[in-house]
Amino acid sequence: MRTLLHIFLGIFFCAISVESIAQRRTYKPAKKDYLGSFDDSQWWIGIHAGVNLGKALPLKRYDILEFTNGNSVNKEYDGFRKLGVQTGARVDFNFLTNLSVSFQPTYNNMNVGYEVAYQWQGQDNNSLNLRYHHRIRLNYLELPLMIRFDVLRQAFKPYVQGGLGYGMLIKADKYIEIESFDRASGANNPIQNESPVIGAKNLFITSQWIWYLGGGLSTELGNVRLGAELNYKQGLNNVTNRLNRYSDQRMIGVLDALDDMTLQNIQIEFYCVFPMKFLQISSFRRVRP
Amino acid sequence: MKKFFIIILATFVFGACDISKNKEIKPEEVFVKIYENNNFDQNFTPLDIKQTADGGYLILGEYTNNGFSPFPAVYLMKVQPDGKFEWEYLARENYVTPISELLPTTDGNFEFFCSAQSDSLKPVRLSATQSPQELAKYNLIRGLVANTLPDGNYGFVSYPQNSQNTIVSIGSPNGTILRSKQYYNQDNTFIEERIDRHLRRVRTPLPMLMGSRGGNDLFFTAFRLSNIAVMSDDLASAGSEPKGIINGNSYDSAISAMIQISGNTFAMARYNADGETVFIPRAEVAASSIYTNTSFRGNVLPEISKFARVVIRRATIAQKNVLLYLTDTKNGQIVLFIYDEATGNLIRTQYFGSSNTFQIGSLTLTADGGIAIVGKTFVAGRFGRICLFKLSPQEVEKWVK
Numbered sequence: 001m002r003t004l005l006h007i008f009l010g011i012f013f014c015a016i017s018v019e020s021i022a023q024r025r026t027y028k029p030a031k032k033d034y035l036g037s038f039d040d041s042q043w044w045i046g047i048h049a050g051v052n053l054g055k056a057l058p059l060k061r062y063d064i065l066e067f068t069n070g071n072s073v074n075k076e077y078d079g080f081r082k083l084g085v086q087t088g089a090r091v092d093f094n095f096l097t098n099l100s101v102s103f104q105p106t107y108n109n110m111n112v113g114y115e116v117a118y119q120w121q122g123q124d125n126n127s128l129n130l131r132y133h134h135r136i137r138l139n140y141l142e143l144p145l146m147i148r149f150d151v152l153r154q155a156f157k158p159y160v161q162g163g164l165g166y167g168m169l170i171k172a173d174k175y176i177e178i179e180s181f182d183r184a185s186g187a188n189n190p191i192q193n194e195s196p197v198i199g200a201k202n203l204f205i206t207s208q209w210i211w212y213l214g215g216g217l218s219t220e221l222g223n224v225r226l227g228a229e230l231n232y233k234q235g236l237n238n239v240t241n242r243l244n245r246y247s248d249q250r251m252i253g254v255l256d257a258l259d260d261m262t263l264q265n266i267q268i269e270f271y272c273v274f275p276m277k278f279l280q281i282s283s284f285r286r287v288r289p
Numbered sequence: 290m291k292k293f294f295i296i297i298l299a300t301f302v303f304g305a306c307d308i309s310k311n312k313e314i315k316p317e318e319v320f321v322k323i324y325e326n327n328n329f330d331q332n333f334t335p336l337d338i339k340q341t342a343d344g345g346y347l348i349l350g351e352y353t354n355n356g357f358s359p360f361p362a363v364y365l366m367k368v369q370p371d372g373k374f375e376w377e378y379l380a381r382e383n384y385v386t387p388i389s390e391l392l393p394t395t396d397g398n399f400e401f402f403c404s405a406q407s408d409s410l411k412p413v414r415l416s417a418t419q420s421p422q423e424l425a426k427y428n429l430i431r432g433l434v435a436n437t438l439p440d441g442n443y444g445f446v447s448y449p450q451n452s453q454n455t456i457v458s459i460g461s462p463n464g465t466i467l468r469s470k471q472y473y474n475q476d477n478t479f480i481e482e483r484i485d486r487h488l489r490r491v492r493t494p495l496p497m498l499m500g501s502r503g504g505n506d507l508f509f510t511a512f513r514l515s516n517i518a519v520m521s522d523d524l525a526s527a528g529s530e531p532k533g534i535i536n537g538n539s540y541d542s543a544i545s546a547m548i549q550i551s552g553n554t555f556a557m558a559r560y561n562a563d564g565e566t567v568f569i570p571r572a573e574v575a576a577s578s579i580y581t582n583t584s585f586r587g588n589v590l591p592e593i594s595k596f597a598r599v600v601i602r603r604a605t606i607a608q609k610n611v612l613l614y615l616t617d618t619k620n621g622q623i624v625l626f627i628y629d630e631a632t633g634n635l636i637r638t639q640y641f642g643s644s645n646t647f648q649i650g651s652l653t654l655t656a657d658g659g660i661a662i663v664g665k666t667f668v669a670g671r672f673g674r675i676c677l678f679k680l681s682p683q684e685v686e687k688w689v690k
Contacts, residue, residue: 065668068366068374069326120672122329123355130669184329207307237308245314246321246678249622253644255323255668 042286044092044225046273052265053080054110056136059238059260062245064252065118075114075259080266082111082135090271092148100148102161107170108140110265116255126184133177134256136200138263140167144212144233160215161229167208169239174200176254195254202244203251203258209236216269223286225273235262316371317344318657319681323666323674324366324374330355332673333364334490335650337390338663342397344370344656347417348663349391349401350675351490352379360385360410361490363403365417372677376419383407384415386488388497389435390651391417400424402435402443410488412445414464425464429456431484434497434510442467444499446509448484453477455511457524470524472531476515483540493596496545506532506576508547517543521576532577535585538562544582546599546614550630556601556612557585564595568626570612570633588635592618600651603630606658607686611636613652615662621646623664623678627688637688641678645670658682 056077063073088106095101118130144165151158176195181187216229238260245257275286324333335350346368351361363380380403389402399417404410405426412432415421430449438444438459445458453476458469474480487495498510498519505523511531512518516539520531537543539562546558550571557569559582569587574580593616600615610630618624623641628634641647641662650663662678 064321064323065325066322066368066372066374067326068324068377069328071327118325118327118669120327120329120669126329128329128669128671205307205311209308238311242311242314246319249641249643252321252323252642252676257321 040095041277042094043276044090044094044273045276046090046225046271047088048090048104048106048269048271049087050085050267050269052084052086052108052110052267054082054084054112054138055080055264056112056114056259056261057235057264059262061259062257064246064257065255073116075116077114078112080264082113084108084110084137084265086110086142086267086269088142090273092273097153098150100150102144102146102148102163104142104144104146106142106144108142108167108265108267110138110140110263112136112138112263118255122184127181128184129181129190131179132254132256133179134174134254135177136172136174138169138204139171140208141170142167142210144210146212150218156217156219158215158217159229161231162213163211165210165212165233167210167235169201169204169206169208172200172204173197174203174251198248198250200248203241203248204239205241207237208239208263210234210263211236223275225275227271227273229269229271231267231269233265233267235264237262239263314681317679318659319684320372320679321676322368322372323668323676324368325668325672325674329672333675334361334665334673335663335675336387337401337651338653338661338677339391339393339399340653340655340661341367341399345375346370346372346653346661346663346677347391347399348650348675348677349387349417350650351385351387353490358385358406359489360404360406363387363415363421365419365421366675367419368677372679378419378421380421384413384421386410386490388412388432392437402432404432404488409449412447412460414443414462425460425462427458427460427464428466429458429460431488433484433487433495434499436499438501438507439503444501444507444509446497446499446511448480448512451477451481455513457507457509457511457520457522459524468524470522471529472511472513472520473529474512474515476512479515479540480512493598496543496598498544498547500547500549502549502576503552508549508574510544512540515539519544519547519582521574533575533579535574535580535582537582541596542582545597546601548601548603550603550612556603556614556628556630557587558599558601558614558616559585559587560596566590566593566597566599566616568599568614568628570614570628570630592620593624594619598649600649602652602654604654604660606689609689611689613660615649615652617648617664621648623647623649623662625652625660625662639688642666642676647676650675655679655682658685660685 086108090104092102113135120128146161146163148161175197178193181190212233214231218227240258333352337349348366350364352364363384365378367375385406386404391399409430412427414424429447432447434446454471459467516537519535521533522531541562567587569585597616602613612628614626625639627637648665652662659682660680666676
C-alpha cells in the first residue's frame with residue numbers, strides 16, 4: 001500500500017512539475033523558438049486508465065525436471081488471456097498541428113502464465129496426471145515517451161503513436177493452479193487445487209525497456225480532450241533474474257525454474273486531458289495549435 | 290523543461306545498469322535438477338555423488354520397484370556438467386544394497402561395493418560405469434560397510450546371520466581376506482531384526498562407519514553388548530576386545546557420522562536414544578580410550594529429523610578450513626551446516642527444498658569451488674526421485690566470508 005502511495009505521489013509531483021513549466025510559459029511573452037510560438041503549441045495534462053492482456057515470450061528454456069526416459073518438459077505459454085489493469089497520469093505536448101509528444105507514467109498490473117503437464121503410469125492401471133498452471137502477476141511503474149501523429153483533423157481525430165519506455169518492477173507474485181487426475185487414489189474426475197500466492201519479486205530484475213505501437217481516436221468536449229486507444233507493447237530485454245533462477249526453494253518444490261523471457265502486452269486505454277495554455281480573453285479559450 | 294528531461298534521462302540510466310548486470314550464467318555453474326522417468330512404481334534413493342574428470346557427476350544410489358526384490362537394487366546415474374542426464378544403470382538381479390560410497394580409483398574412475406543377493410549378501414566390488422564390471426567378491430557374509438584404506442586395501446564390517454559377532458576385515462583388491470577380527474555381541478534377537486531392516490531399508494539405515502585413523506588403526510561401527518559402538522582397533526590382538534571404544538546406548542543411540550580432522554581430533558555427529566541429533570564439530574577421541582557417546586557434548590539440534598543420516602565433509606572455502614554437515618530436517622528440507630574447523634563455531638546454515646519432502650544423499654566439492662548436493666525428493670508428494678543442487682563458487686564463498 002505504501003509502495004502504491006509513493007508511486008502516485010511520484011506521478012503527482014511529476015505532473016505538477018511539468019504543469020508549472022507549462023504555466024510559466026503562459027506568462028512569458030510569445031517568442032519564436034524551435035517549438036514554435038506560444039500560439040503554436042499546447043500542453044495537456046490528465047489521467048488515463050484501462051485494461052490489458054499480458055503474455056510472456058520465452059527466450060531460453062530452463063527446466064528443473066530432467067527426464068531419464070527421453071521425455072522433456074513441455075511448457076505451454078498462455079496467449080493473451082489473462083486480464084490486467086493499468087492507470088496513471090498523462091502529459092501531452094502538442095508542438096505541431098498534427099504532432100505531439102506524450103509522457104504517460106503508468107502503474108501497470110499484468111498477468112502472464114504457462115502450463116506444464118506431468119504423467120505417471122504404473123502397474124495395476126495406477127496413474128497420476130498433473131497439470132500445473134503457473135500464474136505470475138507483475139506490477140510495473142512504466143514511463144513511456146510516445147510520439148503521436150494525428151492522421152486527420154476532424155471532430156474524432158484518428159491518430160497513430162509509437163515510443164519507447166522504461167518499466168520499473170514494483171511487485172511480483174506467483175501462484176499455481178493444480179489440476180490433478182489421480183486414478184491411483186481413486187479419483188474418477190480431475191480435482192482442482194491452488195497453491196498459496198508467493199512473493200516472486202526476487203525472480204525478476206527491476207528494469208525493462210519497452211517499445212510501444214498503437215493508435216486511437218480522440219475528440220474534444222469544450223476544452224477537454226477525451227480519447228480511447230489500443231496499444232501493443234513489447235519488452236526489449238529479458239526480465240528474469242538469472243542470478244536468482246534457482247534461489248527460491250519454493251519454486252524448486254513446484255518443479256519450476258523461470259525461463260528467460262520478455263513481456264508482451266495489449267492494452268486498451270481511455271484518457272481525459274486538460275489544456276494548460278489559455279488565451280487571456282474574456283471567453284477563456286484555450287490555445288489551438 | 291530541463292528538469293523533465295533530466296528525470297527521464299536519470300531513469301533510463303538506472304534501468305540500463307540493472308539490465309546490464311543480469312548477465313548470462315554458465316549452465317554448469319548453478320542449477321537444480323530433479324530426475325524423473327514417469328514410472329509410478331520406482332523409488333530412487335541417492336547415497337553418494339562424485340565429480341568426474343569431464344566435469345559431470347556420478348551418482349550412486351539404490352532403487353525399489355514395487356516388490357521387485359526384498360532389497361533395494363543398485364542404481365548408478367551419470368549426468369553432464371550442467372546436470373543434463375547422460376546414462377543410468379539399474380541393476381536387475383544380483384547387485385543390491387550398496388555398502389560403500391563411490392571410491393576413487395588410481396586411474397581416475399570410481400568403484401563401489403554392494404551386496405550379492407544370490408550369495409549371502411557378500412560384498413562385491415563393481416566398477417562405477419554404465420555396465421559395471423565385477424572386480425572382486427569378498428568371502429564375508431552379510432557385508433554392512435566397506436571403504437578404501439590408505440594402503441590400497443579395503444576395510445569391511447560384516448555380521449553373519451545369527452553369529453552374534455561383528456566381523457571386521459581387511460581385504461586386498463583381488464578379493465583375498467588379509468585379516469579379520471570378531472567382536473562378540475551378546476544379543477541375538479533385536480540385532481537380527483535391526484540388520485534385516487537396515488539391509489532392506491525399512492527404516493533409517495544404521496550408521497555404519499569404516500575408516501582409517503592412520504597407521505594400522507581403524508575406526509568402525511560394530512555391535513557389542515547390545516549397542517551400536519564405534520571401535521578403534523588394528524585387528525592385530527587376539528580376543529574380542531578393541532583398543533578403544535565409544536559405546537552407544539542400546540541400538541537407539543549411536544555415532545551417526547565421524548571423520549578425522551587430524552590425529553585424535555574428529556568431527557562427529559551422534560543421535561540420542563530419543564533420536565535427537567547432536568553435532569560435535571571438534572572431539573578428541575583417543576585410540577585406546579573407552580567412552581560413551583553421550584560423553585561427547587555438542588550442539589543439540591532439535592530441528593533435525595529423528596535418527597537422521599548425517600554426512601560430514603572437510604573443505605577449504607575462501608581460504609578457510611570448514612566442516613560441512615549435511616542432514617535433513619523434521620520439516621522435510623535438506624540442511625547444510627558450515628562450521629569453522631579450527632574453532633568449531635557455526636558459520637552458516639543453508640536449507641534446500643520446499644513443498645515436497647527433501648532428504649539428503651551426499652555432497653561433493655566441485656572443481657570450480659562450488660558444492661554439489663545430491664538428495665531425494667518426493668515429486669508430486671509421492672514419487673521418490675533424485676535431485677541435484679549445484680551451488681556456484683560465488684554463493685558458497687559468500688556464505689563463509
